Structures are given as structure tokens and as C-alpha cells.
Amino acid sequence: MLDVLVIGGGITGVGVAQAAVAAGYSVALWERGALASGTSSHSSKLIHGGLRYLESGQLTLVRRCLHARRQLLQLAPELVKAVPFYIPLYQDSQRGLLTLSAGLSLYGLLSQGDPLGKFTRVNLASSEQHHLLQQQGLRHMLQYWDAQTDDKALTMAVAASAQQLGAEIQQYRQVTDIYHGARVCQVRYRDSDGTLGERRVKMIINATGPWASELLANVTPKQMPAAMTWVQGSHLLLDIESPVGIYYLESRLDERVFFVMPWKNKTLIGTTEVALATMPDKPQITCEEYDYLLDNYHHYFTQYSRAELASLVIGNFCGVRALPAQAGSAFSRARETLFVQQANSPRLVSVYGGKLTEFMPIAQDVLAMIRAQLGERHAIADINTRAIVPVADDYFAADNAQPHMAL
Ligand SMILES: Cc1cc2nc3c(=O)[nH]c(=O)nc-3n(C[C@H](O)[C@H](O)[C@H](O)COP(=O)(O)OP(=O)(O)OC[C@H]3O[C@@H](n4cnc5c(N)ncnc54)[C@H](O)[C@@H]3O)c2cc1C
Numbered sequence: 001m002l003d004v005l006v007i008g009g010g011i012t013g014v015g016v017a018q019a020a021v022a023a024g025y026s027v028a029l030w031e032r033g034a035l036a037s038g039t040s041s042h043s044s045k046l047i048h049g050g051l052r053y054l055e056s057g058q059l060t061l062v063r064r065c066l067h068a069r070r071q072l073l074q075l076a077p078e079l080v081k082a083v084p085f086y087i088p089l090y091q092d093s094q095r096g097l098l099t100l101s102a103g104l105s106l107y108g109l110l111s112q113g114d115p116l117g118k119f120t121r122v123n124l125a126s127s128e129q130h131h132l133l134q135q136q137g138l139r140h141m142l143q144y145w146d147a148q149t150d151d152k153a154l155t156m157a158v159a160a161s162a163q164q165l166g167a168e169i170q171q172y173r174q175v176t177d178i179y180h181g182a183r184v185c186q187v188r189y190r191d192s193d194g195t196l197g198e199r200r201v202k203m204i205i206n207a208t209g210p211w212a213s214e215l216l217a218n219v220t221p222k223q224m225p226a227a228m229t230w231v232q233g234s235h236l237l238l239d240i241e242s243p244v245g246i247y248y249l250e251s252r253l254d255e256r257v258f259f260v261m262p263w264k265n266k267t268l269i270g271t272t273e274v275a276l277a278t279m280p281d282k283p284q285i286t287c288e289e290y291d292y293l294l295d296n297y298h299h300y301f302t303q304y305s306r307a308e309l310a311s312l313v314i315g316n317f318c319g320v321r322a323l324p325a326q327a328g329s330a331f332s333r334a335r336e337t338l339f340v341q342q343a344n345s346p347r348l349v350s351v352y353g354g355k356l357t358e359f360m361p362i363a364q365d366v367l368a369m370i371r372a373q374l375g376e377r378h379a380i381a382d383i384n385t386r387a388i389v390p391v392a393d394d395y396f397a398a399d400n401a402q403p404h405m406a407l
Pocket of ligand 1: 007008009010011012013030031032033034035036037038039040041042043044045046047048173174175176207208209210211215231232233234271318319320321353354355356357358
């Protein structure tokens with residue numbers, strides 16, 4: 001009987017599959033669409049500690065993510081690249097020079113000696129690089145470091161690593177029902193060609209991201225889902241040459257931060273934060289989000305009129321995150337990961353939230369829960385030193401659908 005079934009092929013699921021198979025468990029991962037077709041290809045694509053999370057006091061999360069950033073820069077140098085971030089400060093900015101310098105000093109400290117922890121003040125008088133940025137009222141600019149990735153490519157690379165270690169990766173397979181007992185779980189599925197099937201497994205990891213509660217509605221005996229809310233975030237891709245780095249900008253319409261980023265030689269702007277009452281199958285950008293992003297971009301980059309800007313939009317995408325239900329704006333709410341494992345069903349673990357950046361530490365947390373249930377196994381690889389290498393877009397097409405020989 002299979003040891004671990006991971007449901008969901010986003011970054012969380014593939015990270016857990018990689019960690020579990022490397023630790024010696026037999027593992028399968030089932031994804032109802034293509035790998036990374038959910039939130040994990042619709043993020044801001046940052047591998048970062050999250051400077052803005054310092055404002056809401058999430059120091060543990062920031063430290064953990066900065067550690068993960070360092071690890072990913074080493075393990076996946078072709079997929080994760082350091083990028084300079086620029087914070088322009090205007091005479092009417094909400095955040096002042098002192099506050100931001102203090103925040104960046106703390107960010108450096110939390111990166112624990114990482115050379116990327118340094119920040120500098122840009123000499124605006126001698127810098128030509130930022131001439132497209134609104135100059136009126138510009139007082140200072142700070143530059144610090146974080147990293148950027150291709151979220152879909154990273155997810156596929158980790159899935160390929162799991163598969164090369166022996167995990168079975170199955171796309172276009174949707175889990176429809178779960179029956180869980182103290183030692184054995186039975187899982188029913190439907191493939192995209194209509195085939196129905198079932199399988200007995202020892203442990204299930206529900207890594208369906210924002211759909212985690214939806215899956216729990218099909219579990220017997222019933223499990224209480226965690227109290228979560230859904231927050232949608234959208235991005236626009238503009239047919240404008242890439243900026244020199246990532247601009248960290250204050251929205252003029254509220255106090256949020258948004259980014260203007262290089263993406264495949266174009267300019268990517270995002271994100272928004274819109275609370276959703278229910279979780280859609282395919283999240284879509286709204287007209288309000290579209291205007292919010294273009295209005296904010298136009299405030300800082302005035303070389304095109306607002307009407308011209310609209311004609312330069314060549315793409316958009318939208319993702320949803322699950323956040324613990326709490327008071328306060330989505331912007332200031334905790335980004336910590338939540339693991340739900342009930343006493344009457346210890347072999348079914350649901351993972352809520354979590355950031356793309358911290359998929360490796362999240363996988364280690366889940367692995368500890370797997371070990372507690374199934375006992376220790378003989379590890380076959382050390383993922384803390386195993387390179388994460390990009391794979392071709394069609395890597396998981398037909399021929400690669402079955403597990404490779406364990407390396
Ligand atoms: C707008 C936005 C921007 C973000 N930016 C960043 C960022 O810059 N940096 C960062 O670190 N984090 C970022 N995050 C957070 C990060 O992107 C997500 O937390 C992460 O991608 C979630 O991954 P996941 O695997 O948990 O979920 P998903 O990627 O959504 O994967 C869940 C998968 O489960 C599958 N599934 C659902 N139901 C079933 C079923 N019944 N059977 C089989 N499969 C099923 C879905 O098809 C989906 O592919 C951002 C989040 C959002 C919303």
C-alpha cells in the first residue's frame with residue numbers, strides 16, 4: 001500500500017512529495033489540472049523574506065523566508081536570481097527614510113549574515129537609471145536585495161526532482177472523495193478522460209491550496225475545515241521594456257505596497273488584494289483591479305498617457321491565497337502556514353496558506369507529521385543539497401508520466 005498521497009500539484013504539494021520520497025516513503029501526487037495551474041503560476045514570483053511583513057510584526061516568517069531564499073539561490077541558481085529592489089521616497093510618502101532604513105536594517109539582521117542583507121541609499125543626483133520614474137517630489141531612494149523566480153518553472157522542477165527520486169506524479173486526476181480511518185485511507189478519483197478509480201493509502205496530505213476546504217467537504221467522517229478567508233491578487237503585463245530592477249511602491253489609492261517588476265523583457269505590475277466570499281474555480285481579474293493597477297503605475301511612470309497605457313496591456317493573471325480568518329485588512333494579515341490534523345484523523349493533514357518562498361521549510365514540517373504517523377524510513381537523498389534543475393515545458397507529457405528510477 002502507498003505510504004503518502006499528496007493531493008495538489010502546486011509548489012506546496014510538489015515540495016512535500018519531494019521531501020517525503022527523499023526521506024524513503026513511497027509517494028504519489030495527484031493534480032486535477034496541469035502542475036502549477038493554481039496559485040503557483042499566478043504569484044508575484046518573488047523569493048523573498050517579505051519586507052512589508054515587518055510592518056505587521058511577522059518576524060519569524062520573515063526570518064524563515066530569508067533562510068529559504070538563501071537556500072534556493074544555492075540549490076536553484078538557474079531558476080532563482082537575486083534582483084535589486086528600489087524604494088523611492090517622495091515628500092508625501094507614508095513611510096519615511098528613517099522608518100524604511102530601520103526596516104531594512106532589521107531585514108538585513110534577519111537574513112543572518114547573507115550578503116544580500118545589505119542595503120544602500122541611491123545617489124539620485126548621479127543616477128540615470130531611474131529617469132522614467134516620476135521625479136517630482138522624489139526625495140530619496142533606497143536599494144536592497146531580494147530574488148525573483150519563474151513560479152511555474154520552479155514548481156515543475158521540484159516535481160521533476162520528486163519524480164526522479166521515485167514519486168508517481170499524475171496530472172489531470174481529481175480527488176473526489178476520501179474515507180479515512182485510523183490507519184488506512186481510501187481515496188476516489190476521476191481522471192480528465194472520465195475514468196474513475198480508487199486507491200488505499202496510509203496517509204494523505206491535502207495540498208490543494210485555496211481549495212483545501214472544498215476538498216474537506218468530500219471527506220468521511222466529516223472534518224472541520226480551518227476558518228479561512230480567500231484573498232484574490234491580480235497582475236498586469238505591459239508591453240513596456242523591463243525596469244532596471246523591482247520598484248517597491250506605495251499605492252496612491254490606499255496604503256498598500258505594489259511592485260513594478262521586470263518579466264521576460266516586459267513590465268509586470270501587481271498585486272491587488274480583494275476579499276472573496278467563495279473560492280472560484282478560475283479566478284479572474286476584475287475591472288476595479290485593472291484600474292487600480294494602471295492608475296497606480298501611471299502615478300509613478302508618466303511617459304505614457306493613461307489611455308496609451310491601457311493599449312499596452314498584453315496579459316493578466318490572477319491568484320488566490322487562503323488567509324486565516326482574522327480582523328484587519330488582507331494586507332496586514334498573518335501569512336503563516338496553518339496545518340490541520342485532527343485527533344480522530346491523524347493521517348489526513350491539510351496545509352493552508354504558506355508562501356512560494358518557504359515551500360522547503362513547509363515540506364519539512366509536513367515530513368515531521370508523516371514520520372510521527374508512519375515511523376522513520378531509510379532516506380534515499382538529501383534535498384537540502386540536491387540541485388533543483390529546470391525541465392522542459394513538456395517534461396510531464398506522456399512519456400514522463402511514470403516514475404523514473406530512483407537516483
Ligand atoms: C497574488 C498572489 C501573489 C503571491 N506572490 C507571492 C510571492 O511573490 N512570493 C511568495 O513567496 N509567495 C507568494 N504568494 C503565495 C504563493 O503563491 C502561494 O501561497 C502558493 O503558490 C500556494 O501554493 P499551493 O501549492 O499551496 O497552492 P496551489 O498552487 O493553488 O496548488 C493547489 C493545487 O491543488 C489542485 N487541486 C485542487 N483541488 C484538487 C483535487 N480535488 N484533486 C486534485 N488536485 C486538486 C489545484 O488544481 C492546484 O493546482 C502569492 C499569492 C498570491 C495569491
